[in-house]
Amino acid sequence: MKKFARLAIPYIIWAALMLVLPMALIALYSFMEHGNSIISFSFTLEHYVKFFTDPDFLIILWRSLLIAVKTTVICLLIGYPVAYFIARSSERVQNLLVLCITMPTWINMLVRTYAWIGLLSEGGLVQQVLGIFGMGDKDLLYTEGAVLLGMVYNFVPFMILQINTSLCKMDHSLLEASADLGASPARTFMRVTLPLSIPGVINGITLVFLPAISSFFIPKLLGGGQYFLIGNLIENQFITVGEWNFGSAISMIMAVMMMVLMMAVKRVEERNHAGKED
Numbered sequence: 270m271k272k273f274a275r276l277a278i279p280y281i282i283w284a285a286l287m288l289v290l291p292m293a294l295i296a297l298y299s300f301m302e303h304g305n306s307i308i309s310f311s312f313t314l315e316h317y318v319k320f321f322t323d324p325d326f327l328i329i330l331w332r333s334l335l336i337a338v339k340t341t342v343i344c345l346l347i348g349y350p351v352a353y354f355i356a357r358s359s360e361r362v363q364n365l366l367v368l369c370i371t372m373p374t375w376i377n378m379l380v381r382t383y384a385w386i387g388l389l390s391e392g393g394l395v396q397q398v399l400g401i402f403g404m405g406d407k408d409l410l411y412t413e414g415a416v417l418l419g420m421v422y423n424f425v426p427f428m429i430l431q432i433n434t435s436l437c438k439m440d441h442s443l444l445e446a447s448a449d450l451g452a453s454p455a456r457t458f459m460r461v462t463l464p465l466s467i468p469g470v471i472n473g474i475t476l477v478f479l480p481a482i483s484s485f486f487i488p489k490l491l492g493g494g495q496y497f498l499i500g501n502l503i504e505n506q507f508i509t510v511g512e513w514n515f516g517s518a519i520s521m522i523m524a525v526m527m528m529v530l531m532m533a534v535k536r537v538e539e540r541n542h543a544g545k546e547d
Contacts (some may be wrong), residue, residue: 292524298517316518326502326519333499335411337482340420344477345470347421348428352469353462355429356436368435370426382419382490388414389491411493419487423481428473435469436462469537475534479527499523 389409447457485500506516
């Protein structure tokens with residue numbers, strides 16, 4: 270057993286260098302005064318105070334949370350029926366549908382987002398199709414709707430695959446037992462299928478919400494710089510303004526928010542698991 274444990278040493282070293290050390294440096298920078306070095310620095314909380322006392326930054330944070338919630342809800346409303354249909358299909362059809370869903374993810378997310386610029390631009394395919402119904406004069410690109418569309422398009426496969434995995438692992442004999450006891454299909458879904466698929470729903474929500482709230486290139490490309498989210502603010506502080514300390518503080522705030530969310534999700538999963546055992 271000890272021999273196998275030693276095999277994990279290279280991974281532990283790699284994780285420490287590539288994950289722990291960068292986060293430690295960001296945390297250190299967030300508490301440093303601007304212009305200080307790592308060797309000698311003055312401890313300060315001014316960057317955190319600056320973020321929470323400036324209404325503009327709080328509006329950006331609220332806007333980011335709102336767009337992430339909208340994205341997650343839409344992905345859930347789209348993803349659950351699709352996952353349910355896939356899980357109820359034959360094994361051959363399941364493999365084909367899962368392939369169709371995962372195939373676009375083989376292409377870089379940035380390239381796929383760029384493709385939407387051409388589709389949503391003036392005179393593009395989407396506007397031409399809407400023109401058939403007399404709605405071709407609406408601006409589609411550089412709007413909140415365009416940003417939301419890009420978010421949903423890129424993240425909905427995560428929701429579908431998680432829910433589908435949960436539905437496929439479900440004991441189908443429970444569905445047969447529910448039908449034998451006289452339950453209607455709708456009642457069987459609400460009392461058996463939906464509760465058993467909750468772990469997949471929770472995992473899907475986590476995998477969609479976390480990248481959606483921190484995404485920066487989707488709002489930048491499809492929002493045209495007019496729809497500024499928290500990810501854009503962090504990128505702007507590091508690359509454009511050069512305020513690494515303030516950018517690090519915002520990054521730490523987002524990291525803490527995400528860790529709290531993941532802990533809450535874990536708590537819900539544990540409670541759900543304990544309820545099943547009871």
